[in-house]
Amino acid sequence: MSRPAGQMLALVALSPTAESVAREASRLSRSLGMRIRFLHVGEKTPASQSRLESMLTEALGGEPGEVVFRSGRIEEVVAEEARDCELVVLGALEQEGPLAPLIRSVARRVARTAPCSTLLLPSPRPSPEPFRRIVVALDPETPSHEMLRSVLDLARVEDVEVLHVVQEFELPALNLALEEGADLEQTEDERRVSVLVARHRLANLLESCDPGEIPARVESLAGREGLEAIQFSHENSADLLVVPAPQREQSSLLERLFPHGTDLTLQTLPCALLAWRPGRTP
Numbered sequence: 001m002s003r004p005a006g007q008m009l010a011l012v013a014l015s016p017t018a019e020s021v022a023r024e025a026s027r028l029s030r031s032l033g034m035r036i037r038f039l040h041v042g043e044k045t046p047a048s049q050s051r052l053e054s055m056l057t058e059a060l061g062g063e064p065g066e067v068v069f070r071s072g073r074i075e076e077v078v079a080e081e082a083r084d085c086e087l088v089v090l091g092a093l094e095q096e097g098p099l100a101p102l103i104r105s106v107a108r109r110v111a112r113t114a115p116c117s118t119l120l121l122p123s124p125r126p127s128p129e130p131f132r133r134i135v136v137a138l139d140p141e142t143p144s145h146e147m148l149r150s151v152l153d154l155a156r157v158e159d160v161e162v163l164h165v166v167q168e169f170e171l172p173a174l175n176l177a178l179e180e181g182a183d184l185e186q187t188e189d190e191r192r193v194s195v196l197v198a199r200h201r202l203a204n205l206l207e208s209c210d211p212g213e214i215p216a217r218v219e220s221l222a223g224r225e226g227l228e229a230i231q232f233s234h235e236n237s238a239d240l241l242v243v244p245a246p247q248r249e250q251s252s253l254l255e256r257l258f259p260h261g262t263d264l265t266l267q268t269l270p271c272a273l274l275a276w277r278p279g280r281t282p
Helices: 018-032 046-060 073-083 104-115 145-158 171-180 183-209 227-236 253-257 262-267
Strands: 006-011 035-039 069-072 088-093 117-121 134-136 160-168 216-222 240-244 272-276
Touching: 006 018, 006 073, 018 046, 018 088, 018 117, 035 073, 046 069, 046 160, 069 134, 073 088, 073 104, 088 104, 088 262, 104 117, 134 145, 134 227, 145 160, 145 171, 145 183, 145 240, 145 272, 160 183, 160 227, 183 216, 216 227, 227 240, 227 262, 240 262
Parallel strands: 006 035, 006 088, 035 069, 088 117, 134 160, 134 240, 160 216, 240 272
Antiparallel strands: 117 272
């Protein structure tokens, strides 16, 4: 890549998926030309150190390099250890439990509080391969040139088969019109025009970021923000979904009970998910 190599922080635990997470992180660090550091949050004992380093050596086929042990609350430790990093990588459950609105999983808490972009791996692969089918869902209100350019850089490194550039938007006025008995055909025409206008703007944004030879497609998704990106990723067999990282500030109880946008997407991961933060992502 054109800019200087950065650092990657990979969280590993003594768990069944730890080897696959380590392999995924190691592959990506080589592709991006990043220096990788492994972090285990837990008490450092001779036994735990031996087990973790043996696991990493087995997973990577050689010495793992720098391995850091830290105790404390995981998201707080990551926030400190990732201060000079560009990317945090860790495993994640595909779906949060029934108390998700009130108690976020470790991976989701890290995605919210990390100072840089975070890659969540719900199904880390024992034999990692590049991300070939990427979906990037831009912020509906403030689509970011910086975010799109970063994803285009990643797409070039991964030699993608297709990059879907999408933007979700809701049509509350049309929904209300339908509820009040508006003409169905006229309302559908208005929805179709809104979709076409949004798609045209998105195509102009993509062109301004100079995608070059990357096979990129644009699509505007009318529906509930956060859910449409999940559905679109499923329908297009995406192996990576990129979304704006959630706000770091703690949301209110009402926002937790009725999440939207990225918070809603994080509850059910359709594939690997990169929560992008400005200026800190590959």
